[in-house]
Amino acid sequence: MGDDQPSRERLKEAQAKVLAEETGITEAQASDLIEMIGTDRASLLREARILKKRQTPPKS
Template sequence: MTDEQGRPPGVLDDLVRRLVNETGITEAQAAELVIFLGRNWASLLREARILAGKR
């Protein structure tokens, strides 16, 4: 089984989990960022930190 881009599901799950652990945003917020931004870690981290600062 793969996601819509042909990657195994665990790849995105791990990315979401890492983003949640490193920034403190919710899992839903992290998943939405991954959907919008893709897997670019620098962009994900920047946007997650912005979201975390608004909490």
């Protein structure tokens, strides 16, 4: 069996990119969320949206 670490890392990067594009957070933030939460899509979307709301200044 070969080491699939590089492919896992590429998968994580791809997931982070898609999550960032979909929610408006940075890829670094998305990557951090994936590290903390795992790959559950619903949980990632929920937390990314919460994070984005906290970043967005209130409208006047």
